[in-house]
Amino acid sequence: MSRPTRSLAAAALAGATVLSLATAMPAAAQSSAATTQPNSPTSAAQPNSTAQPNTGAPAAGKCSDEPQDLPIHEFTDHRELGIELDRIERVSGGRVEVEEIGRSNQDREIWSARVGHGPKSVLLTSEIHGNEKVGTDALLRLLDFVGTSDSAKAQKWRSELTIVAIPKMNPDGAELDRRGNDMTWDEVVEEYPQLADAEPAWNYYTEPRQGDDYSQRPGFDINRDYNPDLSYEPKPEDLPGESADTGWFLSPETRAVRDVYVDLTEEFGKVDTYVDLHHQGACYVMPDDPDRFVTMSISGKFVDDPATTPGYEQYADDYDLDYAKQLNVATYNALQAKANDNPLFGNITLYPQDTNLPGTGLGSFALNGSGAVLYEVRGQTQTLGQKYREQLTKTVYFGLEGMLSSIATGQVDNLDPAAYDAIPPRGPSIGDAEATARVDEP
Numbered sequence: 001m002s003r004p005t006r007s008l009a010a011a012a013l014a015g016a017t018v019l020s021l022a023t024a025m026p027a028a029a030q031s032s033a034a035t036t037q038p039n040s041p042t043s044a045a046q047p048n049s050t051a052q053p054n055t056g057a058p059a060a061g062k063c064s065d066e067p068q069d070l071p072i073h074e075f076t077d078h079r080e081l082g083i084e085l086d087r088i089e090r091v092s093g094g095r096v097e098v099e100e101i102g103r104s105n106q107d108r109e110i111w112s113a114r115v116g117h118g119p120k121s122v123l124l125t126s127e128i129h130g131n132e133k134v135g136t137d138a139l140l141r142l143l144d145f146v147g148t149s150d151s152a153k154a155q156k157w158r159s160e161l162t163i164v165a166i167p168k169m170n171p172d173g174a175e176l177d178r179r180g181n182d183m184t185w186d187e188v189v190e191e192y193p194q195l196a197d198a199e200p201a202w203n204y205y206t207e208p209r210q211g212d213d214y215s216q217r218p219g220f221d222i223n224r225d226y227n228p229d230l231s232y233e234p235k236p237e238d239l240p241g242e243s244a245d246t247g248w249f250l251s252p253e254t255r256a257v258r259d260v261y262v263d264l265t266e267e268f269g270k271v272d273t274y275v276d277l278h279h280q281g282a283c284y285v286m287p288d289d290p291d292r293f294v295t296m297s298i299s300g301k302f303v304d305d306p307a308t309t310p311g312y313e314q315y316a317d318d319y320d321l322d323y324a325k326q327l328n329v330a331t332y333n334a335l336q337a338k339a340n341d342n343p344l345f346g347n348i349t350l351y352p353q354d355t356n357l358p359g360t361g362l363g364s365f366a367l368n369g370s371g372a373v374l375y376e377v378r379g380q381t382q383t384l385g386q387k388y389r390e391q392l393t394k395t396v397y398f399g400l401e402g403m404l405s406s407i408a409t410g411q412v413d414n415l416d417p418a419a420y421d422a423i424p425p426r427g428p429s430i431g432d433a434e435a436t437a438r439v440d441e442p
């Protein structure tokens with residue numbers, strides 16, 4: 001799919017982010033977006049009404065996706081996650097139920113937290129890529145709010161929604177601060193002896209990647225390990241597969257999430273909404289302004305239309321792209337409103353729409369009828385560390401807050417799916433193209 005033209009994107013942007021554009025971009029916000037960039041008030045103070053690239057100091061060349069060793073201790077690690085979930089469960093007075101839903105390959109607990117008793121089920125997952133940590137912190141804040149607040153909003157959510165959050169679903173990758181999990185092909189074959197003669201899966205990492213050495217500790221990109229056939233069992237003829245194929249549930253982490261999804265489907269008829277929280281490259285800029293980094297890209301489209309894709313026709317009746325678009329519009333609108341407080345919340349773009357990834361959680365669950373939503377905040381730990389943790393955590397939180405309120409009130413059904421297509425597309429990355437390519441995957 002080709003991107004909308006610049007003028008279309010600029011028109012959409014001008015309509016949607018008038019508040020953020022009208023507000024002079026504070027130097028503090030700008031400097032927090034690019035450490036080495038000199039303050040360039042011209043880039044922000046100009047109303048930019050023509051949507052031409054600014055003539056002020058360009059950010060180009062001032063951002064890199066090359067891996068660095070950066071501090072991450074402010075993020076919630078696995079041990080802290082257990083403590084915090086336990087605390088939330090305790091102070092919620094029975095509203096939040098925390099459960100161990102499985103163990104990772106290295107025997108770490110994978111927890112779910114459930115809150116609310118409404119008819120619409122919402123599943124939220126984070127840190128399927130262990131170097132993408134903001135979502136976990138955002139989910140903890142969300143659970144704390146909905147579990148403890150007596151506000152009308154929280155009460156509405158609890159009565160209309162059943163929220164199940166699985167923060168840090170790949171705890172082994174998270175502890176290693178890397179994308180993949182921590183599992184060898186031999187361990188897969190031990191679990192599935194029928195694969196003894198099969199070629200290892202295409203998403204099995206055994207070489208350095210994003211600054212991590214998988215040669216000593218191999219692992220899988222488990223966000224290619226899902227299958228829309230939720231009862232799928234691995235078959236040797238389906239290996240090694242490729243990016244456009246379905247996955248196999250080879251990892252205990254994806255099986256744990258799959259089992260929760262299946263249980264919710266049995267309980268509610270379907271999982272209304274599924275959100276997966278990620279990070280993308282650090283150097284993407286707005287389509288009309290190379291001085292403004294993209295704070296977050298969002299998407300509701302992960303697979304080719306099953307109605308016209310051979311082998312996927314059985315999913316066509318359940319697949320509901322329009323609903324996914326409405327959920328994204330709810331997210332987008334909420335963040336544009338927040339741009340009034342801080343322009344960085346307004347720098348939201350549409351993730352590339354030409355993806356066909358049925359082996360992702362989003363792809364597989366979308367094919368099963370869930371409104372699927374991807375959040376991709378700026379920069380993984382190897383490029384930004386914890387530098388923008390608070391800003392990005394708030395971005396995810398406000399996006400989820402707006403989306404959940406929209407579902408709970410039913411407003412989401414009144415949103416125009418076409419507004420999704422008017423969200424500005426992600427602009428180019430101004431980092432080194434090769435380094436960016438290595439991080440440009442959901």
Ligand SMILES: [Zn+2]
Pocket residue numbers: 129132278279441442
């Ligand atoms: Zn990711």
